[in-house]
Amino acid sequence: MAEIDTAWLTAVDRIVAAHADQPGALLPILHAVQKELGFIPPEVVGRIAEGLNLSRADVHGVISFYHYFRTHRPGKHVVQLCRAEACQAWQGQATEAHAKQCLGVDYHGTTADGDFTLEAVYCLGNCAAGPSAMIDDKLYGRVTPERLEQLLAQHRRQS
Amino acid sequence: MSVRVHVSRDAAALALGAEETAAALLRAAAAAGESIELVRTGSRGMVWLEPLVEVTVGNERIGYGPVQAHEVEALVREGLLKGGAHPKRLGVVDKLPYLASQQRLTFSRVGLIDPLDVDQYQQHEGYAGLTRALSLSGADIVKQVTDSGLRGRGGAAFPTGIKWKTVLDQQAEQKYIVCNADEGDSGTFSDRMLMEGDPFCLIEGMTIAGLAVGATQGYIYLRVEYPHAEIALRAAIATARQRGMLGRNVLGSGRSFELDVRMGAGAYICGEETSLLESLEGKRAEVRFRPPLPAIKGLFGRPTVINNVITFASLPIILARGAEFYRDYGMGRSRGTLPFQLAGNIRHGGLVERAFGLTLRELLYDYGGGSASGRPIRAVQVGGPLGAYVPESQFDTPLDYEAFTGIGALVGHGGIVAFDDTVDMARMARYAMEFCAAESCGKCTPCRIGSTRGVEVIDRIIAGQQREANLALLTDLCDTMQYGSLCGLGGMTPFPVVSAMKHFPEDFSRKG
Numbered sequence: 001m002a003e004i005d006t007a008w009l010t011a012v013d014r015i016v017a018a019h020a021d022q023p024g025a026l027l028p029i030l031h032a033v034q035k036e037l038g039f040i041p042p043e044v045v046g047r048i049a050e051g052l053n054l055s056r057a058d059v060h061g062v063i064s065f066y067h068y069f070r071t072h073r074p075g076k077h078v079v080q081l082c083r084a085e086a087c088q089a090w091q092g093q094a095t096e097a098h099a100k101q102c103l104g105v106d107y108h109g110t111t112a113d114g115d116f117t118l119e120a121v122y123c124l125g126n127c128a129a130g131p132s133a134m135i136d137d138k139l140y141g142r143v144t145p146e147r148l149e150q151l152l153a154q155h156r157r158q159s
Numbered sequence: 160m161s162v163r164v165h166v167s168r169d170a171a172a173l174a175l176g177a178e179e180t181a182a183a184l185l186r187a188a189a190a191a192g193e194s195i196e197l198v199r200t201g202s203r204g205m206v207w208l209e210p211l212v213e214v215t216v217g218n219e220r221i222g223y224g225p226v227q228a229h230e231v232e233a234l235v236r237e238g239l240l241k242g243g244a245h246p247k248r249l250g251v252v253d254k255l256p257y258l259a260s261q262q263r264l265t266f267s268r269v270g271l272i273d274p275l276d277v278d279q280y281q282q283h284e285g286y287a288g289l290t291r292a293l294s295l296s297g298a299d300i301v302k303q304v305t306d307s308g309l310r311g312r313g314g315a316a317f318p319t320g321i322k323w324k325t326v327l328d329q330q331a332e333q334k335y336i337v338c339n340a341d342e343g344d345s346g347t348f349s350d351r352m353l354m355e356g357d358p359f360c361l362i363e364g365m366t367i368a369g370l371a372v373g374a375t376q377g378y379i380y381l382r383v384e385y386p387h388a389e390i391a392l393r394a395a396i397a398t399a400r401q402r403g404m405l406g407r408n409v410l411g412s413g414r415s416f417e418l419d420v421r422m423g424a425g426a427y428i429c430g431e432e433t434s435l436l437e438s439l440e441g442k443r444a445e446v447r448f449r450p451p452l453p454a455i456k457g458l459f460g461r462p463t464v465i466n467n468v469i470t471f472a473s474l475p476i477i478l479a480r481g482a483e484f485y486r487d488y489g490m491g492r493s494r495g496t497l498p499f500q501l502a503g504n505i506r507h508g509g510l511v512e513r514a515f516g517l518t519l520r521e522l523l524y525d526y527g528g529g530s531a532s533g534r535p536i537r538a539v540q541v542g543g544p545l546g547a548y549v550p551e552s553q554f555d556t557p558l559d560y561e562a563f564t565g566i567g568a569l570v571g572h573g574g575i576v577a578f579d580d581t582v583d584m585a586r587m588a589r590y591a592m593e594f595c596a597a598e599s600c601g602k603c604t605p606c607r608i609g610s611t612r613g614v615e616v617i618d619r620i621i622a623g624q625q626r627e628a629n630l631a632l633l634t635d636l637c638d639t640m641q642y643g644s645l646c647g648l649g650g651m652t653p654f655p656v657v658s659a660m661k662h663f664p665e666d667f668s669r670k671g
Contacts, residue, residue, distance in 0.1 A: 023459060024421075026441030031383075031422055052441075054539050064601075065443040068383050068425030075520075084345030085540055086576045088590070089503030090531065096408040122427060122594065125383050126171050127576065128206035128508025141174035152292060 168201030201356015204510030288475030308494025313467030344543025364471030542571025606649025
């Protein structure tokens with residue numbers, strides 16, 4: 001664990017140094033940390049705070065405000081399902097229910113095998129071809145329960 | 160000579176398989192010994208036809224769609240590259256009624272050109288607006304914008320020229336231009352389509368704003384749910400910098416304008432301008448008290464123009480063709496065009512740019528073709544999750560800011576979400592409160608607490624517990640939220656709730 005912490009802190013120091021001179025640097029830094037580590041470990045909050053001359057509470061407060069930032073390691077694939085009105089109008093709730101059943105987790109949950117984390121999202125901007133889902137960085141339209149099952153199977157094979 | 164073929168790389172097209180279709184086209188052409196030039200464009204906005212393949216024959220582009228990858232080989236064999244007959248052949252794309260009847264001012268290039276090719280952008284009137292702006296004083300640019308009648312396209316519809324005048328009149332060492340690209344409203348995707356399909360148009364519009372008010376730094380605050388738009392914007396900004404359209408010497412004028420993209424982090428509230436500014440400053444995105452207005456004390460306490468993507472993207476054509484040209488479109492005090500977005504349970508979903516004044520019914524049936532399920536359209540939410548639900552009896556209302564205010568609804572950002580008769584409006588009202596509870600910034604009590612209490616009260620109504628008393632309580636709660644909240648999130652969540660109760664009371668009195 002201690003070794004991992006050191007690697008995290010090295011990464012964070014490099015990221016903070018690369019961004020520190022731009023105004024309003026905290027969000028770009030948090031994005032960069034999450035991109036590199038997959039999440040924002042609570043252990044690095046103090047280091048980010050130090051680098052920006054902020055309090056730990058300031059940094060923690062920002063991380064906890066935004067839905068996108070996560071403080072736990074996610075599964076190998078992150079499945080985001082749109083819960084917003086346009087997708088609800090086109091049977092999105094059936095896809096949501098099916099996803100929870102297939103994966104055996106609720107929103108924010110990670111499957112026991114560590115393959116998938118399920119997240120809710122409010123609009124992916126694909127409202128004319130819902131229900132919409134994003135798996136990792138790839139967007140999918142017309143995700144019926146059957147289509148979702150296929151997509152999950154494809155990604156499971158990859159991982 | 161090689162055949163030019165166009166396939167969209169808009170996120171909506173990719174979500175329906177455009178990348179795979181494009182790859183299959185290259186393979187099939189090679190196998191057939193045909194040489195093709197594949198151009199990746201934005202989307203024409205006819206989402207039900209994506210992936211749409213357009214083949215250039217003579218001076219025209221012949222469309223085929225929707226074309227999935229597995230269909231490509233047979234299509235090429237049967238003469239797709241010559242524009243040959245096929246059940247998937249749609250004809251000349253520009254002449255399809257859905258497109259031909261539109262008034263595409265802001266979206267004139269989207270779907271036509273390679274979004275990242277600045278030469279193509281310039282060949283299609285790009286940078287004509289900025290060139291003209293460089294010959295005018297700041298005050299004269301602002302006057303053009305004021306005279307055009309342009310109002311903020313994000314939803315609030317505040318006159319853009321008046322906002323700019325306030326910033327122009329401030330004395331400050333640094334002013335900012337901020338683009339609100341946090342398009343979080345469900346049923347809206349015009350910002351995304353514009354940023355992916357014509358990013359230089361947004362860049363040019365923001366540069367014009369910078370010249371007008373004397374700002375040298377701009378930020379585009381983009382939602383993290385739009386990774387394709389981020390790629391397009393960053394690439395276009397790099398090209399613009401390289402080609403002298405951004406930087407210290409814009410188009411050789413000696414004037415300076417720099418632009419950066421900043422990513423949001425999944426907070427709907429950041430669409431509210433003051434919370435967006437807090438977020439840009441690296442803070443929790445809590446709404447600010449007003450006054451002071453952002454035009455006086457905005458980003459980092461400096462005078463700031465903050466506008467929506469479509470507002471900025473409307474400026475190049477206003478400057479290029481003049482205020483009168485733009486003002487001649489529209490009705491009443493709603494001047495110009497709005498790119499409407501047809502979404503939800505609709506057969507022909509997509510983007511329709513038209514002058515204000517057409518009716519909701521025209522959009523839903525003439526363009527949309529009715530519901531996708533074939534069942535009657537029962538309710539339509541216009542203007543995002545804070546917009547009212549409109550019943551069939553009001554479908555003839557013209558799309559005009561004042562006409563919609565008159566029926567207790569809003570046009571907002573032009574998103575239109577259709578629901579068929581299987582919708583349960585009590586559940587949609589509950590969802591509106593649930594969404595507000597999830598997205599409230601927590602600064603003011605009516606929104607933070609009211610939304611959670613709202614969910615509970617609606618749950619009791621659905622369960623049939625003391626319905627009359629709870630309906631009265633819900634009405635009272637909505638009143639408190641509407642008039643007591645600090646910003647539009649808590650203040651407008653009552654719109655969908657109250658409209659659902661008013662127009663669909665039967666859904667609140669079902670046997671539990």
